[in-house]
Amino acid sequence: MSTAIASLDTPAALIDVSRMQRNIQRMQQRMGTLGVRLRPHIKTSKCLPVIQAQIDAGASGVTVSTLKEAEHCFTAGISDVFYAVAIAPGKLPQALALRRKGCNLSVLTDSVSGAQAIVAFAQQHDERFDVWIEIDCDGHRSGLAAEDDSLIDVARILSEGGMQLRGVMTHAGSSYELDTLEALQALAEQERLLCVRAAERIRETGMACPEVSIGSTPTALSALNLEGITEVRAGVYVFFDLVMHNIGVCQADELALSVMTTVIGHQQDKGWIITDAGWMAMSRDRGTQRQRQDFGYGQVCTEAGDWIEGALVTGANQEHGIITLGAAGSDDLVARFPIGSRLRILPNHACATGAQFPDYHAVDADGAVHTWSRLHGW
Secondary structure, eight states: OEEEGGGOOSSEEEEEHHHHHHHHHHHHHHHHHHTOEEOOBTTTTOOHHHHHHHHHTTOOSEEESSHHHHHHHHHTTOOEEEEEEEOOGGGHHHHHHHHHTTOEEEEEEOSHHHHHHHHHHHHHTTOOOEEEEEEOSSSSSSOBOTTOHHHHHHHHHHHHTTOEEEEEEEOOGGGGGOOSHHHHHHHHHHHHHHHHHHHHHHHHTTOOOOEEEEOOHHHHTTOSOOTTOOEEOOOGGGTOOHHHHHHTSSOGGGOOEEEEEEEEEEEGGGTEEEESOOHHHHOSOOTTTTSSSOOBTOEEEETTOOEEEEEEEEEEOSSOEEEEOGGGOOTTHHHHSOTTOEEEEEOSOHHHHHTTOSEEEEEOTTSEEEEEEOOOOO
8 A cells, every 4th residue: 555755754764666676677787787696784774665576676595694584584585695794602492493493594613613603503402513614805894814724624613514505795894994806806806705714714725615705785796707706785775775886886866775855944043944853864874974975864856855955954853853064054044944844864884774663755756755674673
């Protein structure tokens, strides 16, 4: 059942469905050209209609960041699920329960102790887990270095312990710090090279390492060569956001997620427009703060979605957003943006802003609005 956008209460998270579909097609076509599978990371949307659109376009399996996401996808009929966070031993019973229901769930580790915990639990319950080993390709977060001796130890513990070593994976998170095509291409090649090298080292010992999985939206859209890679896990491309815009992998008219907000007041002497979308709507994420353009808590657009140059959410309390106009000028705020008028805010980080809302309001090409529920929790 559809509704009209004018009838929505604010703040409301809006998805421009046409933009979303173009983003999905763009990534899927690029992965097809590069000859790899796309296993999208669904932590950005956590929304079944969005995930289904990705699968309908040709995605193969899903990547999740929580076991609740895994269960949500499996219940919806998606059985090939990669839980791409190093699994805590206390979560192994939950993972086992999913596998016993028929979910082809694979898990991740990046340490000897983590591998030992998986093997001990699996042997105790007569289970053979599918396990990936995480590789650190850029010093950004987790994982083992490709040349670390522990890599072979972990692979051997898993293989000799009866597990199915699914492969190696990595994530070039430092791509979020870049903003030139040359730098992105170089990091994409580094990501590819190191993950392939890790797989080769395991294979040189005689152990199987069938899969090599990489993934970040910036490197996926910048890579020139994915030789040796079997799959890519990208996520935020489905909506894009201001961080991605600053990095240079999307244009303003490709940002598919926005927050509809209502003007509730003014401080004319300060040049402030007050809205009902504070940090509880936009999130506290200031991911653009260290980039070439700081968008505050979000870029302000008209109700129709047209970018207002220089207009930013520069302050945020829990339920109050403060907009300043910068180059757009602050004269006649009350007349230009009267109380009750509506604006849209483009978020810094689509994952974080989406997480503030129980539902998305998906706006199709005809302007009809459909409510799509969003998953929360772990």
